[in-house]
Amino acid sequence: xxxxxxxxxxxxxxxxxxxxxxxxxxxxxxxxxxxxxxxxxxxxxxxxxxxxxxxxxxxxxxxxxxxxxxxxxxxxxxxxxxxxxxxxxxxxxxxxxxxx
Amino acid sequence: xxxxxxxxxxxxxxxxxxxxxxxxxxxxxxxxxxxxxxxxxxxxxxxxxxxxxxxxxxxxxxxxxxxxxxxxxxxxxxxxxxxxxxxxxxxxxxxxxxxxxxxxxxxxxxxxxxxxxxxxxxxxxxxxxxxxxxxxxxxxxxxxxxxxxxxxxxxxxxxxxxxxxxxxxxxxxxxxxxxxxxxxxxxxxxxxxxxxxxxxxxxxxxxxxxxxxxxxxxxxxxxxxxxxxxxxxxxxxxxxxxxxxxxxxxxxxxxxxxxxxxxxxxxxxxxxxxxxxxxxxxxxxxxxxxxxxxxxxxxxxxxxxxxxxxxxxxxxxxxxxxxxxxxxxxxxxxxxxxxxx
Amino acid sequence: xxxxxxxxxxxxxxxxxxxxxxxxxxxxxxxxxxxxxxxxxxxxxxxxxxxxxxxxxxxxxxxxxxxxxxxxxxxxxxxxxxxxxxxxxxxxxxxxxxxxxxxxxxxxxxxxxxxxxxxxxxxxxxxxxxxxxxxxxxxxxxxxxxxxxxxxxxxxxxxxxxxxxxxxxxxxxxxxx
Numbered sequence: 001x002x003x004x005x006x007x008x009x010x011x012x013x014x015x016x017x018x019x020x021x022x023x024x025x026x027x028x029x030x031x032x033x034x035x036x037x038x039x040x041x042x043x044x045x046x047x048x049x050x051x052x053x054x055x056x057x058x059x060x061x062x063x064x065x066x067x068x069x070x071x072x073x074x075x076x077x078x079x080x081x082x083x084x085x086x087x088x089x090x091x092x093x094x095x096x097x098x099x100x
Numbered sequence: 101x102x103x104x105x106x107x108x109x110x111x112x113x114x115x116x117x118x119x120x121x122x123x124x125x126x127x128x129x130x131x132x133x134x135x136x137x138x139x140x141x142x143x144x145x146x147x148x149x150x151x152x153x154x155x156x157x158x159x160x161x162x163x164x165x166x167x168x169x170x171x172x173x174x175x176x177x178x179x180x181x182x183x184x185x186x187x188x189x190x191x192x193x194x195x196x197x198x199x200x201x202x203x204x205x206x207x208x209x210x211x212x213x214x215x216x217x218x219x220x221x222x223x224x225x226x227x228x229x230x231x232x233x234x235x236x237x238x239x240x241x242x243x244x245x246x247x248x249x250x251x252x253x254x255x256x257x258x259x260x261x262x263x264x265x266x267x268x269x270x271x272x273x274x275x276x277x278x279x280x281x282x283x284x285x286x287x288x289x290x291x292x293x294x295x296x297x298x299x300x301x302x303x304x305x306x307x308x309x310x311x312x313x314x315x316x317x318x319x320x321x322x323x324x325x326x327x328x329x330x331x332x333x334x335x336x337x338x339x340x341x342x343x344x345x346x347x348x349x350x351x352x353x354x355x356x357x358x359x360x361x362x363x364x365x366x367x368x369x370x371x372x373x374x375x376x377x378x379x380x381x382x383x384x385x386x387x388x389x390x391x392x393x394x395x396x397x398x399x400x401x402x403x404x405x406x407x408x409x410x411x412x413x414x415x416x417x418x419x420x421x422x423x424x425x426x427x428x429x430x431x432x433x434x435x436x437x438x439x440x441x
Numbered sequence: 442x443x444x445x446x447x448x449x450x451x452x453x454x455x456x457x458x459x460x461x462x463x464x465x466x467x468x469x470x471x472x473x474x475x476x477x478x479x480x481x482x483x484x485x486x487x488x489x490x491x492x493x494x495x496x497x498x499x500x501x502x503x504x505x506x507x508x509x510x511x512x513x514x515x516x517x518x519x520x521x522x523x524x525x526x527x528x529x530x531x532x533x534x535x536x537x538x539x540x541x542x543x544x545x546x547x548x549x550x551x552x553x554x555x556x557x558x559x560x561x562x563x564x565x566x567x568x569x570x571x572x573x574x575x576x577x578x579x580x581x582x583x584x585x586x587x588x589x590x591x592x593x594x595x596x597x598x599x600x601x602x603x604x605x606x607x608x609x610x611x612x613x614x615x616x617x618x
Contacts, residue, residue: 002449002489005557010453010486012552014460020545021464024538029469029515033476036507037460040483043499051490056579059495060588063580066502067595071602073507077514078609084518085612176470220577223497230505234477237509241470241516253513260509280577 007048014041028080028090032073039069104209112215119192123355124154130399137403164344169244176242181342181349184235188356191228194221195363196283198373198384212283213384221282222270225364226263229319233259235353236321239342254410255321261417262318262325268425269312272305272432273368282364286372301369307428309369311421313397316361318417320354323402327410362394363387370394448489456482469520473511480504494577 014037021034043062050058080090087094102110128143128151135142143150168177198213218224233256240252277285285301292298302309318325342350366372370390373383408416459479463472480503487496584592 001443002446008556009553013457016545016549017460024541025464030472033472034464047487047490047492056583059492059580060584062495070507071598074602074606078606082609090520220493220497227497227500230501233509237512
């Protein structure tokens with residue numbers, strides 16, 4: 001029987017992978033993908049808690065997280081496209097002109 | 101006596117085999133009906149009345165050389181038809197096609213005639229259908245050819261646009277039936293009003309039925325919505341670079357998708373396996389009749405109507421079909437709330 | 442090992458491996474496809490957690506819509522595979538990546554310790570009769586009665602995102618990019 005601890009540990013691992021992806025990758029789109037991994041790890045935590053506490057609110061919140069993630073992915077990708085048109089590169093290193 | 105597990109596995113194999121067969125039957129039916137509409141004979145040399153024509157087609161396709169463009173991404177090139185075909189078959193797994201049956205007393209307990217009886221069945225069909233888009237997109241991308249890429253992007257944009265109207269037309273049926281499970285929706289359509297008019301979904305949701313069939317034709321990339329395959333424009337769209345069995349898998353996927361859409365429409369709108377004159381355990385015969393009628397309609401539409409241009413197609417989907425589906429859902433919900441709730 | 446535990450390890454392992462490969466390998470198209478696989482594994486986990494509606498919604502929304510958007514953008518921008526480490530001009534001090542890896546492990550340990558200390562969930566045994574909990578009727582009731590305001594605000598959010606995405610990617614007529 002998979003206990004709550006199993007699910008929470010899995011969710012922690014996924015969240016860490018997502019965070020590592022955001023910091024270690026040099027491609028804007030892969031960074032957005034890593035953010036999606038983090039959001040999914042959080043979704044898993046919510047649903048696991050909802051199941052083990054006997055409340056349906058976990059699933060409701062996941063519903064909203066999914067919606068917000070969709071909106072964020074759309075706007076984030078639009079920004080990436082605009083930035084790509086400006087600089088011709090998807091490497092975050094190419095956008096350092098404001099760096100002191 | 102056959103144990104239930106064995107019966108389930110046998111049912112699974114039976115459904116899979118029948119879907120494969122249905123594709124070959126559809127190949128033959130399409131050519132014969134096209135010939136009928138165009139006032140010619142169609143295939144009639146191979147076997148009696150051309151009945152062995154699908155077999156000849158399959159043998160030809162098996163023996164063709166498997167080509168692959170040099171610069172194509174090998175893994176994705178192989179994966180794309182597999183995704184299309186798998187999604188097409190998997191979507192049928194939750195569609196019930198008959199009432200509970202004991203196979204004339206061979207089984208201990210009644211077996212529902214569905215591979216997987218899930219209580220969110222409609223959403224599963226919808227989800228797996230939307231995964232089928234990836235087969236097309238990856239086919240276009242991995243072929244590394246401009247015709248394929250353009251055809252694939254257009255085709256997938258069309259599919260995801262019409263998915264919205266597809267889902268909203270489903271919404272109307274769900275509001276009336278009050279359940280997401282396909283078996284319960286079919287059971288809600290049993291019986292008649294006034295002894296004559298059947299309680300089918302097409303009577304309570306006529307516009308929903310039309311929207312569903314139109315969106316279904318667009319989803320399966322059939323004419324008049326098959327611009328991505330228009331020979332005059334794009335050579336052959338996303339499957340330009342495919343040959344032999346991979347090409348066959350795309351066509352298999354297309355025909356099985358048609359069968360799935362017709363089966364789901366039969367369950368939702370035409371009363372599934374309920375019909376007069378036959379006992380409940382032979383309901384699958386009615387199901388087959390209704391599904392065949394819808395498939396005939398599919399083929400008839402293809403060979404009768406001219407093809408939509410791409411921008412007309414997208415405008416139709418977004419500016420006409422989607423608002424109509426939303427209004428249909430609103431009116432249905434208002435009606436159910438006022439007269440029933 | 443019970444069937445449910447075996448399935449948990451199967452889906453959980455698939456999700457972890459797929460996520461590692463998403464951030465680990467270079468070709469962006471493969472990254473998107475691997476993320477779709479990871480979402481599929483998570484949907485399997487949701488089914489194990491008695492949330493079939495959320496599992497199907499995950500496939501429809503995440504794997505079927507958001508990832509198609511990502512795939513379109515990757516294809517339209519013709520994103521090249523990322524160059525391997527030693528060909529990129531490093532503006533960072535030496536060993537920054539190793540430090541990043543160590544910090545990631547530290548984060549994992551810290552998260553694990555924090556979650557392990559949570560009390561009050563009855564030994565982690567699942568609540569009985571959660572089948573009723575998961576019914577779509579119940580979800581709909583709570584969604585539209587207790588969370589109605591959030592629902593309406595979310596619809597405004599989606600419209601704003603749509604308009605924003607269209608405006609951000611529109612090329613100005615006349616002027617260059």
